[in-house]
Amino acid sequence: MDRRKFLTILGSTVAALGSAHLFSATPSYGRKLGTLKKAYTFFTQAESEFIEAAVARLIPADELGPGALEADVPYFIDQQLSGEYGAGARFYNQGPFGATTPYQGYQLALTPRQLYRAGIAATDQYCEETYGKRFAQLDPEKQDEVLKGLQGIAGDISLKDVPGTTFFNHLLSDTKDGFFSDPAYGGNKDMIGWKLVGFPGVPAMYMGLIGRNEPYHVEPVDLRSLQEAKAPVDEHGHVIHRRAAIPRPTTAPTSRPVDSSNSDDSRPEPSFAV
Amino acid sequence: MTTTLKPVDVVIIGVGWAGSILAKELAQTGLKVVGLERGGNRRQEDFTLPGIHDQLKYDRRLELFENLSRTTLTFRNTTREVARPMRRHGPFPWGEGVGGAGLHWAGWTWRMTPWDFQIKSQTIARYGERMLPEDSTIQDWPITYDELEPYYDKFEYTLGISGKAGNLKGEIQPGGNPFEGKRAREYPNPPLKRSYGETLFANATRELGYHPFPMPAAQMSQPYKNPDGVTLGACVYCGYCMNTGCEVMAKAVPQTTTLPVALKTGNFEIRTHAAVTRINTSGNRAISVTYFDGQGRELEQPADLILLTAFTWSNTHLLLVSGIGKPYNPATGTGVVGKNYSWHNALPYIPLYYDEGHIFNPFMGAGALGTVIADFQGDNFDHTGLGFIGGNILAAIAMGHGPLTFQPTPPGTPSWGSEWKKALAHYYTRTIQIIGLHDHLSYRGNYMDLDPNYRDIYGNPLLRLTYDYGPNERRMSEYLVSVGDKIAKAMRPSKYAVYGLDAHFNAGASYGIIHQVGGAITGTTPANSVVNKYLQSWDVPNLFVIGASSFPQISSFNPTGTVGALAYFAADAIKNKYLKNPGPLVPS
Ligand SMILES: Cc1cc2nc3c(=O)[nH]c(=O)nc-3n(C[C@H](O)[C@H](O)[C@H](O)COP(=O)(O)OP(=O)(O)OC[C@H]3O[C@@H](n4cnc5c(N)ncnc54)[C@H](O)[C@@H]3O)c2cc1C
Ligand code: SF4
Numbered sequence: 001m002d003r004r005k006f007l008t009i010l011g012s013t014v015a016a017l018g019s020a021h022l023f024s025a026t027p028s029y030g031r032k033l034g035t036l037k038k039a040y041t042f043f044t045q046a047e048s049e050f051i052e053a054a055v056a057r058l059i060p061a062d063e064l065g066p067g068a069l070e071a072d073v074p075y076f077i078d079q080q081l082s083g084e085y086g087a088g089a090r091f092y093n094q095g096p097f098g099a100t101t102p103y104q105g106y107q108l109a110l111t112p113r114q115l116y117r118a119g120i121a122a123t124d125q126y127c128e129e130t131y132g133k134r135f136a137q138l139d140p141e142k143q144d145e146v147l148k149g150l151q152g153i154a155g156d157i158s159l160k161d162v163p164g165t166t167f168f169n170h171l172l173s174d175t176k177d178g179f180f181s182d183p184a185y186g187g188n189k190d191m192i193g194w195k196l197v198g199f200p201g202v203p204a205m206y207m208g209l210i211g212r213n214e215p216y217h218v219e220p221v222d223l224r225s226l227q228e229a230k231a232p233v234d235e236h237g238h239v240i241h242r243r244a245a246i247p248r249p250t251t252a253p254t255s256r257p258v259d260s261s262n263s264d265d266s267r268p269e270p271s272f273a274v
Numbered sequence: 275m276t277t278t279l280k281p282v283d284v285v286i287i288g289v290g291w292a293g294s295i296l297a298k299e300l301a302q303t304g305l306k307v308v309g310l311e312r313g314g315n316r317r318q319e320d321f322t323l324p325g326i327h328d329q330l331k332y333d334r335r336l337e338l339f340e341n342l343s344r345t346t347l348t349f350r351n352t353t354r355e356v357a358r359p360m361r362r363h364g365p366f367p368w369g370e371g372v373g374g375a376g377l378h379w380a381g382w383t384w385r386m387t388p389w390d391f392q393i394k395s396q397t398i399a400r401y402g403e404r405m406l407p408e409d410s411t412i413q414d415w416p417i418t419y420d421e422l423e424p425y426y427d428k429f430e431y432t433l434g435i436s437g438k439a440g441n442l443k444g445e446i447q448p449g450g451n452p453f454e455g456k457r458a459r460e461y462p463n464p465p466l467k468r469s470y471g472e473t474l475f476a477n478a479t480r481e482l483g484y485h486p487f488p489m490p491a492a493q494m495s496q497p498y499k500n501p502d503g504v505t506l507g508a509c510v511y512c513g514y515c516m517n518t519g520c521e522v523m524a525k526a527v528p529q530t531t532t533l534p535v536a537l538k539t540g541n542f543e544i545r546t547h548a549a550v551t552r553i554n555t556s557g558n559r560a561i562s563v564t565y566f567d568g569q570g571r572e573l574e575q576p577a578d579l580i581l582l583t584a585f586t587w588s589n590t591h592l593l594l595v596s597g598i599g600k601p602y603n604p605a606t607g608t609g610v611v612g613k614n615y616s617w618h619n620a621l622p623y624i625p626l627y628y629d630e631g632h633i634f635n636p637f638m639g640a641g642a643l644g645t646v647i648a649d650f651q652g653d654n655f656d657h658t659g660l661g662f663i664g665g666n667i668l669a670a671i672a673m674g675h676g677p678l679t680f681q682p683t684p685p686g687t688p689s690w691g692s693e694w695k696k697a698l699a700h701y702y703t704r705t706i707q708i709i710g711l712h713d714h715l716s717y718r719g720n721y722m723d724l725d726p727n728y729r730d731i732y733g734n735p736l737l738r739l740t741y742d743y744g745p746n747e748r749r750m751s752e753y754l755v756s757v758g759d760k761i762a763k764a765m766r767p768s769k770y771a772v773y774g775l776d777a778h779f780n781a782g783a784s785y786g787i788i789h790q791v792g793g794a795i796t797g798t799t800p801a802n803s804v805v806n807k808y809l810q811s812w813d814v815p816n817l818f819v820i821g822a823s824s825f826p827q828i829s830s831f832n833p834t835g836t837v838g839a840l841a842y843f844a845a846d847a848i849k850n851k852y853l854k855n856p857g858p859l860v861p862s
Contacts, residue, residue, distance in 0.1 A: 058690040064699055085335060092346040092361045096727060103351055104358040105782030144691070151689075172690055180677040181330035196695070197702035199637055199677045202327040205510035206638035210672075213470045215633050215703070226324040236522055237323035238510065248699075272620070272673055272709055273516050273785055274380040274641075274832055 038072070038186070042081040042113065049136040050120045051077060057143050058175045066192050068175050076178030076187025077116075086113040110162070112170065119167030122159035123150065184223045194220040198248050202226060204239040217244045276564065278574045282306045285563055285577035287550045287592065288584030290374020291834060292820045292841045294528035295429075296581050298502075298536035299845035303853070307542045308575060310565050312549035312584075313340075313371030318529040321519030329678040332518040336785075338378050339367040339517075344549075345730035347587060349781045351742040352719060353604060359728050359736065364781040366617065366788045368585060372544060373528040375585070375788065376834070378517050380641035380673060381492030381525055383435045384831035385426045385839070388419035388455045389652045393713075393827065396653060397663050405663055407745045409718040411607075411614055412827045416798045416807035419455045422839050425846070427458055429838035430490075433526035434498035434506055437461035437490035451487045451646070453654045463495045466509065471634045471706035472645035475670030478764035484649040489669060490835075491642030492526040502535045513674020515641025525641065548573075550588075551732045553580060553596040553817065560598075560817045566732060578856075579848070582794075582819045583841075586615075589823035590722045590793030591737040599794075599804050599813050602721050604740070610804050612723050614716035614792040615741055616828040621666055621751055622758040622774050624708040626767035627684045627701050634706050639674035650757055651830050652713065662749040664713025667830045668758070671707055682707075684769040708761070710754055711787065716827040717744045722793050742779050751775040789833050791825035799862065806860040808847035809840060815858045820844050 040048050051074040059068035068074075080086055088111035100107040110118065124134045127146060131138060135146060149157030150168040157164050178187030180194070182202070188194065194201050201220035209216065218241035225231045232240040283305040286293045293309055301307045316338075331337050340346075340363075348357035369375025389396055392414045397405050406412070439460045440450025465488035468476070476486040493509040500506070509524040523530045536542045547568030554562045554574070562576040582589050593599055593611050602613035628634075648654060650665040657663055682705035683689075683697040725738035751774035758772040776783070797803025800812040809824055811817040820841055822833040851859050 059695060060692055062692045062695065064692075064695055067695070088343075090335075090341050090343055092342045092359045094359070094728065098356065098358075100358050101351065101355055103778050103780045103782070104349055105360055105364050105780075106362050107358050147690075175690075176681065177330060177334055177678060180681075181334070182328055184328075185330055193677065196699050197677050198699075199702070202324045203512040203514055203637055203674070203676075205512065206635075207467075207508075207510050209635070210467050210511040210638045210643075211469055211473070213631075213633055214635075216635050216638075223324050223328065233323075236510075238512065238521075239324075272380075272671060272707065272787075274382050274673075274711075274787055274789075 038075050040075070040078045042078045042086065043074070046124070046134070047117070047120050048074060048078070050124060050134070053136040053143060054147065054171060055175045055178075057140060057147055058172055059179055065196060068179050070189065071179055071187055071192040072189040073175055073178035073187045076181070076185055077174050079186045080174065080177075081113050081116055087111055088113075106166075108162070108166065115162060115167060115170060118161045119159070119164075119171070122161050123164075123167070126157060126159060182223050191220045191222055195248065200239070200241055202239055204241055205234060205236075217248060218242060219244050276572045276574050278562075278576065281576040281578070282308045283577065284308070284579045284581065285310065285575055286581045286583055287563060288312075288374065288582070288588060289372050289528070289544055290369060290583065290585060291376035291528060292837055293374070293581070293583035294376070294532040294536060295838060295841035296583060296820065296845055297542050298532045299842070299849065301536050301539040301541035303849055305541060307536075308577070309542065309544045310548040310550050310563065310575070311372050311544060311546050313546065315544070315546045316372045316377055316519075316529065318519065318523060321521055323521045326518050326521055327512070327514050329676045332378070333516070333676070333679050336363055336367055336517065338369070338371060339363060340370040343731075345732075346736060348725040348728050348736050348738045350738070350740055351778050353740055356727070357725055357738045357740070360781050363785065365619070365783045365786045366790060367785060368587060368788065368790075372546060373533070377519055377527045377529060379492070379527070379834065380516050382642045382644070382832040383430065383433065383490045383492050384835045385455060385457075386419070386829045386831050386836055387453060387652055390829040390831070391415040391417060391419050393663070400653065401657060401663070405657070407715065407717075410715045410744065410746065411718055412716050413797060413802060415826060416796055416803075417843070422836075422843060423455065423458060425839040425842040426835060428842045429835060431462050432500050432502065432531055433492050433838075434462050434494050434500055435490050435492060435526070436463040436466050436488075436495040438465050438488050440487060449487060451648050452485050453648045453651060461490065462500075463498055466491050466493060466495045466640060466643050467511070468645060469634070469639060469643055469672035470632070471672055472643070472670045474632075474706070474765050475708065475761075476645050478761060479647050482761065482764055484647045486645050486647050489642050489644035489646050491640065493640045493642055494524045494526075500531060502531070504531055504534060506530055509640050511638050511640050511643070511674075513637050513639040513676070516673060549732060550584070550592060551595070551734055553582070553592055553598060555596065555598060555814055558814055560814050578816065580817045582817065583821055585821055586790040586793055586823045587737055589819050589821055591734075593794060593804065593819065594724050594737070595734050598811065598817070601723055604719055604721055607718060610795070610800075610802070612721045612793050614795050614826050615720045615722050615739065615790070616714045616716050616792055617741065617779075617790050618712050618714045618787060618828050618830070619775060619779075620709040620786055621712040621747075622710050622755050622772050624758050624762050624770060624772050625682055626706050626708070626762055626765055627682065627769040628704045629768040633703050634672070635703060636672070636675040636680055636705070639672035641673055643673060644669040644671040650754065660749070660753060662746045662753065664715070664746065664750060665830065666710035666712035666754055668708060668710045668761070671709060677702060685771045708758065710758065711830050711832065712747070712750060712754065713830050714828045715744055715746045716792060720744075743775055747775060789822070789828060791822040791828045791833060794819040794823040795826045796824040797826065806858070806862075808851070808859045809844045810847075810852070810859050812858075812862055816856065818844055818848065
């Protein structure tokens, strides 16, 4: 791809930034809760309502586009919990259990499945006692309050059976996993997550591109389109990307101070392994 | 009932980098070699597109790493605590299966510097005894850099490392690392291409008077045929080296270098799903190893020569459960097995966030694509008055970062909700990372022994790790954070953060750096070490313990270059000294 085209794309991206406020702030993508077209195998009816409501707050549909609910993240989590990960099949689960320091990692006698089951029940019970409604029935502002309370950044909710923060952290990280993993796993529907950040999906050859300060604006490709031979590939099987039809709208983050009650100043998750 | 098998010449425990090098070298002499590997088989042809580009499977679920339901470590920060199992992988998961962690490593291929081999005597000579913290147990290696140089060279040429020499036969070369030890010849391949983020780092550090150079990488910058006649392809910067294999054979791993050559001799057999639980001895001889196979059978394999190449954890663990050598006791400071464990964290970690005019495309890259400065490594700068010794290498990296593991948002951003989403959408392509790898002294209280409370599925006690950062690392952290801050400013991002060491080592922290050393350290006498300079056990001369377990302390550099060099060094000693005269190679 030649440089001039990239610059044009960059130009229109910038234009999109300026008009971001024109988008409606009310989510227009949200679907009615409980209308997933696939079947849950782990979550009960009440649990699925909780999960759908919670992920819709964690990664909401907003002016940048659809969120975790629209990306089928609840289904992804359900499938993960139904399988090896949910069973803790690759974790050391033998006792004894006992007093632990804050530096010894996960020490609950619960598999991820058990943690979710207990965590959802305890959160719903807390909401019933506090607001007279289950989590899924609360309005979004209240739901955010509860989530912040679980996370331990505001309100500090302590649940009966499980540490709220541990439950919350699982929920948040599984939600993000479902938003960004290959759609083959049931989440990231229509590659919503990848399109949001500008990730091209199953990677390609970047020999001629590495080192350039230029946006790479292409239609992402997932495993399925490759396995069904719906995406062009080179002789090694690397994807040959098509340029994206519509430039990705990114919005510069607000320059006003962020809502500090929800700010998480812990060390960010680095990405390296050497 | 244990079934005893027909004796073989050599048994290798663990078929990773070290095991595969020893297998190749010894099978080529005509010896019959059996490799016992507790994980499954992994062939290059299993790593094909598109399936290997799956972040959930490899980066998050860690498909190729040790299955902890079988065995793990227990951990505590100090001897006053009860150790608890690492039930899930924390900051340093470890490998399993043919190729070991060598199959899914990132490929940063370093040599240590001459100073690293003589850290203690050089520090005392330059700054006096007082510079050593009271409880530190560091020691010089019994080997010098110059002795190891030909073996580093052999490892680098076998792997086809891409890089730029900084010191050719004593002449400093522009563009390389001016602080490195003398090397006999240039790297076999030129450096990889430089990513845009690295260019910003190189320009800024050069302006500050430092010396940026390309990371030595096990990714081929061009097609390469190695001295054993094996061919590797050129890297396409797909950004998917870490935690999995390479689809175009462009990353040097055992499967693309040592293993095919070893297997071609016809003298090397790999048995997979073979978990060794004991090394059996009689007097001062190792006679056999006991292992469980995939069918649950207990088998005993007799051999003349036993090579323990099962990584730091299992090397130490098998010595302890087999009762070979005297276990280290931190209360008295006596004993050696398990002593001088160390690990290094990222110090500092610096994410830099840009707004206008900079796009980094983080999904493009290669495992060892990075630009480095070593101006603050080891004793390359004057430590007078600083209150610590050692330092770090500092690298701007473009390793290939998919959004499942790389979700950069500036400090102060909420971790969820619309603000988070907006910040991530903006910064995913506008963020680069700089990390430092730092020296870490060995201390009296950092060690490994057998856990009294927890067992693996074979009935053995788990290995117990007692570990925390020491005073030298904490003071170093403050200093290196200030260096990082200066460099970050010079790179002019819109926002950045510089993170030093946390208060304590945390086994629940996220996955980062996989360098564990110690436990079966090398030294000059049986009182200060488990193995002699040839990595031969002092107690059992027909047993060699090879890997990073032999390092008396960790330096700033990723260990595998040195593990590889030591494997060739030990192979040479076995072939040219031990086989001619089986017995101790160093008098004790
Ligand atoms: C993701 C990742 C990235 C890395 N990046 C780098 C890097 O960039 N640079 C660098 O220098 N290093 C890096 N490392 C570290 C590097 O991989 C190791 O230093 C190297 O593989 C060590 O070689 P080894 O042969 O000692 O052990 P390994 O390669 O770990 O092999 C040991 C083998 O022994 C087997 N084993 C263990 N116990 C038993 C037993 N009881 N019975 C039978 N078999 C057993 C294991 O299953 C394993 O296959 C990285 C590691 C990982 C995981
Ligand atoms: S980045 Fe290069 S070496 Fe790494 S997996 Fe991709 S092509 Fe192979």
